[in-house]
Amino acid sequence: MDTxxxxxxxxxxxxxAETVLKTLQIAWQNERxxxxxxPHRNDMVECMLGQIQHxxxxxxxxxxxxxxxxxxxxxxxxxxxxxxxxxxxxxxKIEKYCISIVNDEKQRMESGMNYLTVxxxxxxxxxxxxxxxxxxxxxxxxxxxxxxxxxxxxxxxYPNLQSHIFLKAxxxxxxxxxxxxxxxxxxxxxxxEGSQHILQYKPVAELVKNGKVQLV
Amino acid sequence: MDPYEIEFIGENRIxxxxxxxxxxxxxxxxxxxxxxxxxxxxxxxxxxxxxxKQKQKCRIVPPDWMDIxxxxxxxxxxxxxxxxxxxxxxxxxxxxxxxxxAANEDIPRAAEIKTIIKDIWDIRMSKLRTSMDALMKSGGxxxxxxxxxxxxxxxxxxxxPEAMDELYRxxxxxxxxxxxxxxxxxxxxxxxxxxx
Numbered sequence: 001m002d003t004x005x006x007x008x009x010x011x012x013x014x015x016x017a018e019t020v021l022k023t024l025q026i027a028w029q030n031e032r033x034x035x036x037x038x039p040h041r042n043d044m045v046e047c048m049l050g051q052i053q054h055x056x057x058x059x060x061x062x063x064x065x066x067x068x069x070x071x072x073x074x075x076x077x078x079x080x081x082x083x084x085x086x087x088x089x090x091x092x093k094i095e096k097y098c099i100s101i102v103n104d105e106k107q108r109m110e111s112g113m114n115y116l117t118v119x120x121x122x123x124x125x126x127x128x129x130x131x132x133x134x135x136x137x138x139x140x141x142x143x144x145x146x147x148x149x150x151x152x153x154x155x156x157x158y159p160n161l162q163s164h165i166f167l168k169a170x171x172x173x174x175x176x177x178x179x180x181x182x183x184x185x186x187x188x189x190x191x192x193e194g195s196q197h198i199l200q201y202k203p204v205a206e207l208v209k210n211g212k213v214q215l216v
Numbered sequence: 217m218d219p220y221e222i223e224f225i226g227e228n229r230i231x232x233x234x235x236x237x238x239x240x241x242x243x244x245x246x247x248x249x250x251x252x253x254x255x256x257x258x259x260x261x262x263x264x265x266x267x268x269k270q271k272q273k274c275r276i277v278p279p280d281w282m283d284i285x286x287x288x289x290x291x292x293x294x295x296x297x298x299x300x301x302x303x304x305x306x307x308x309x310x311x312x313x314x315x316x317x318a319a320n321e322d323i324p325r326a327a328e329i330k331t332i333i334k335d336i337w338d339i340r341m342s343k344l345r346t347s348m349d350a351l352m353k354s355g356g357x358x359x360x361x362x363x364x365x366x367x368x369x370x371x372x373x374x375x376x377p378e379a380m381d382e383l384y385r386x387x388x389x390x391x392x393x394x395x396x397x398x399x400x401x402x403x404x405x406x407x408x409x410x411x412x
Contacts, residue, residue, distance in 0.1 A: 017245045018245065018246055018247050021245055021246055025225070025228075029225070032217055032221075033217070048245075051245055055245065067237075067239070067271075067273070068239070068242055070267075071242060071244070071264060071267070072242075072244070074263070074264075074267060075244050075245060075246065075264075076245075078224070078263065079245060081224075160381070162381070162384055163377060163381050164357070164376075164377035164378075164380040164381055164384075165377065166361065166369050166373075166377070178357065178358050181384070181387040181388060181391055182387055182390075182391065187358070189358065195360065195362050196360070196361045196362055196363075196364060196369075197358065197359065197360050197361060198358065198359045198360075198361060198376065198377065198380070199357070199358045199359075200357065200358075200384070216366055216369055
């Protein structure tokens with residue numbers, strides 16, 4: 001899915017910088033508010049970084065005191081903030097849920113539906129390796145032999161997909177099933193376009209990923 | 217999210233200014249704005265309006281809704297309605313705070329406007345607290361929140377979602393301890409599916 005998008009953004013002239021910025025901003029917002037890591041939008045990040053470089057070259061041609069230079073500079077700083085915060089949020093999640101993300105990602109890579117970029121995946125693996133070495137050096141190597149094995153999966157932390165989130169529907173979506181834990185009548189709800197709700201993340205996780213709803 | 221981040225998002229809204237200088241069109245990444253003609257109103261993003269105002273390069277035109285009569289109407293409506301009414305814009309509080317903060321003198325009757333907007337906010341927040349209370353008492357795991365603005369939603373984070381998470385946890389444990397009927401099998405399914 002993602003390689004396709006990269007090709008699209010490079011080949012099709014129609015996609016404007018404005019659209020890229022909007023997409024990126026929504027991706028940032030969703031990433032900030034979703035409990036789990038979302039599919040990366042590296043295509044958008046790369047495209048925007050290119051725009052920023054281009055713009056910075058142009059600003060350098062303007063005299064420092066030029067009002068336009070400071071306006072452009074301010075806009076670039078705003079965009080850089082979004083990009084940095086977006087990437088940092090993802091890294092925070094990668095560190096926190098490292099083991100589960102690496103495991104899930106390996107499965108996803110088989111089907112070509114990877115959520116992490118190549119460098120994010122490398123980061124996750126190295127982080128995991130460093131953590132393992134650290135634990136071995138500080139503790140495991142100094143305890144009796146029969147307790148030395150490092151059981152990685154027992155240490156895995158999983159994001160709480162049952163946590164409640166606020167969302168706004170971008171489209172009308174019918175038939176979201178809300179599980180009823182105590183009684184046995186699961187509730188079915190419809191999300192009208194533009195409506196806002198609070199509910200568990202899990203039943204709408206796919207809708208967040210495909211852009212049908214947006215977290216707020 | 218931090219309220220400043222909500223403000224940051226709200227700053228992308230378009231507002232009208234009257235510049236006191238002339239310039240060609242400016243091509244920003246978020247769109248093109250201008251040309252700037254001294255004395256003629258034009259649209260720019262709020263962050264740019266505030267920046268130009270701080271440099272004393274423009275006056276900010278009050279948004280249509282920043283008007284005593286309109287706001288009085290909204291306030292009455294909000295008082296009467298059991299539900300949240302639709303606000304004139306998604307980020308009314310951010311817009312009001314920034315415009316009234318940076319360009320107080322450009323807004324006629326700014327002090328009164330400030331008070332009314334604050335009143336509207338207070339009415340809505342107390343409604344929000346009442347409905348949160350009702351939602352929790354009904355043991356709800358789902359609520360509909362139309363017409364609440366992002367800043368308002370953010371003000372009940374993390375308390376509301378976390379309270380609902382906690383309620384969910386209590387339900388899960390009580391379900392586990394109450395007679396292990398058919399339900400327990402569905403629970404263990406939903407418990408492990410997290411890991412996939």
